[in-house]
Amino acid sequence: MAGGLGTRFWPVSRKSKPKQFLPPGGGIPPNYAGLSLLDATLKRVRGLAPPERTLVMASAAHRKWLRNLDVPKRNVVHEPAGRNTAPCLGLAARLIESREPGATICAVPADQFVGKTREFRKLIKAGARLANEHGSIVSLGVPPHSPETGFGYIERGERIEDAGEVEAFRARSFREKPQLAQAKRYAASGRHYWNSGIFIAQATRLIDELETHLPRLGAVLSRSASAYLKRDTAAFSKLWETCESISIDHAVMERTRRLIVLPVDVGWNDLGTWPALRGVLRRDEAGNVWILPKGGETESIDAKNLIVRSNKKFVAAVGVEDLIIVETDDALLICPVADAEKIGGMVKNLGEKGGRFL
Structure with a gap:
């Protein structure tokens, strides 16, 4: 299916x-x-x-x-x-x-x-x-x-x-x-x-x-x-x-x-959902999942339980936790991990507003 x-x-x-x-x-x-x-x-x-x-x-x-x-x-x-x-x-x-x-x-x-x-x-x-x-x-x-x-x-x-x-x-x-x-x-x-x-x-x-x-x-x-x-x-x-x-x-x-x-x-x-990746991808010592292009770099201080996906950019995270941060060429998503199920509803709203970013 x-x-x-x-x-x-x-x-x-x-x-x-x-x-x-x-x-x-x-x-x-x-x-x-x-x-x-x-x-x-x-x-x-x-x-x-x-x-x-x-x-x-x-x-x-x-x-x-x-x-x-x-x-x-x-x-x-x-x-x-x-x-x-x-x-x-x-x-x-x-x-x-x-x-x-x-x-x-x-x-x-x-x-x-x-x-x-x-x-x-x-x-x-x-x-x-x-x-x-x-x-x-x-x-x-x-x-x-x-x-x-x-x-x-x-x-x-x-x-x-x-x-x-x-x-x-x-x-x-x-x-x-x-x-x-x-x-x-x-x-x-x-x-x-x-x-x-x-x-x-x-x-x-x-x-x-x-x-x-x-x-x-x-x-x-x-x-x-x-x-x-x-x-x-x-x-x-x-x-x-x-x-x-x-x-x-x-x-x-x-x-x-x-x-x-x-x-x-x-x-x-x-x-x-994005949090599902925690059960598949490697996490660092602070529980963060970094999804980066080959050679991609990050720096973090007091950052915990993040799910970060960057298409091209260097990523720095300071003093934040339990967030989903996803960057593509034309969009940026920032969402609490606890609200990951709501992303589908947000996409539905995009469709009702013309669907430019669908």
């Missing part, structure tokens, strides 16, 4: 080239040196499925960045408009089922970091087995180490006894992006996991769940897939525009009774 805009990583991530297409020099650390986040994701899943069995769902507006991917051109689906992850996965499931009836699919966001690739692949295979044997949707769950409000939380229920070498649980509840007080309770409970956004299920299971919980969307997606397979671009675009814009989390995961959580420890990090 590579259709997002990465607005919370503004001003490096832009509408014309979101973070999933950025190289390391753009300030976004990929899973492998020298690759964009999308290319790193494709490399990570290569041990699970060959290129001809890998589907990339992305925005038609980003065709320029999708031309040289390591997958066949017919496997790159250009979404005419952004409609969030439920339509994205619903369409993908129907296209895959049409090519390979009975297929099991693994949906992976293109903007995540996974430090333990071998363990990741092992767990995906275990998740596929569970999904097939139980007719369920399997979500990789990450033990929370802080009360994040930007993630969904999955509460585990009864243990699945026939899970084999892995530990897995029926999901008791799924709560998408709670308020801080609730997130604190979840993080401290010992029963909740962050939703990684990585889902495994038979294609028919995803199709059925969408048709059950959102029948109107399910019907539109059925017609959209039919138009796409017939290469009727005009009909596909027209139908796609009518799809409800909703996440798979709200559309299905919060409602389904067929969710399994598979706890994982794979060095996972959702690179959704």
